[in-house]
Amino acid sequence: MKGFIDINKIKKIESIINEMIIQAAPVGGGCISDSRKITTQSGREFFLKSGNSGNRMFLCEANGLKELSKAQAIRVPQVIVAADDFLLLEYISQGARTNDFFEKFGQSLARLHRFQADNFGFFEDNYIGATPQSNIPDVHEARDWTAFYFNKRLLFQYKLAEQNGYVTPRLKTCFLKLESNISHILKGSEEPPCLLHGDLWGGNYLCGENGEAVVLDPAVYYGHREADLAMTKLFGGFSAAFYNAYHREYPLPAGWEYRENIYKFYHVLNHLNLFGIGYLREAEQLLNFYIT
Secondary structure, eight states, X not given: OBTOOOHHHHXXXXXXXXXXXXXXXXXXXXXXXXXXXXXXXXXXXXXXXEOOOOSSHHHHHHHHHHHHHHTOSSBOOOEEEEOXXXXXXXXXXXXXXXXXXXXXXXXXHHHHHTOBOSSSBOSSOEEETTEEEOOXXXXXXXXXXXXXXXXXXXIHHHHHHHHHTOOOHHHHHHHHHHHHHHHHHHTTOOOOOEEEOSOOSGGGEEEBTTSOEEEOSOOOEEEOHHHHHHHHHHSOOOOHHHHHHHHHHSOOOTTHHHHHHHXXXXXXXXXXXXXXXXXXXXXXXXXXXXXX
């Protein structure tokens, strides 16, 4: 069999799908795990992510994909099997984007965000990239988005940045001011908890073989939908048609533009912790927006 080394893992997968694997071709784009397109003797195709995680990362990703599929709003890869050291998914071939690709994508995301729960958070902690993401709320956080977002998102990442040695006196001063002001920043945006992809940037979607948007690699939880939309703005990859369609389908509460940077801040802090000091200036600039 071409392109794969771990024969024990192959045998395990073959026993699950009840078929011999004849090829495992590397797939680019991932930086956390080994990704391959595997092909069976009969021509069936699967997508395999593997590694020696030992930290439930693949199990959490599988649970996130299954949660997104419950909404029946946007396509996600079907989970075939998840284990500690690998995740086997449906392989989705990429197709050509039609002129209304982003319009339909925006509508689909809006429908996903109409899928609601009683509490903020999720039944398990998971990962945002390679960083642990704390999702299990206390009694107060479960019903209070401001408390959940500050404690489980911003404060969690800030403390991690402290441990990593990235917190400068300037960032510390700004963060303390943010803590005293966050209730004011988020006031007026109150909504029920809705299902979020959690890490929706341009690298975590593709165009499927039928021309529809497919979302990948989620960091799922129930939160405020403005957090998902803010993440799409960080690195680009989404057209004006996407946002226009979303707003027509499910308009955001007034003042969303003002709140956008507070949601970007979580992801920039995460990038600071993952990739280093190069993201410090952007983190400070996002905080300056609220304290100057």
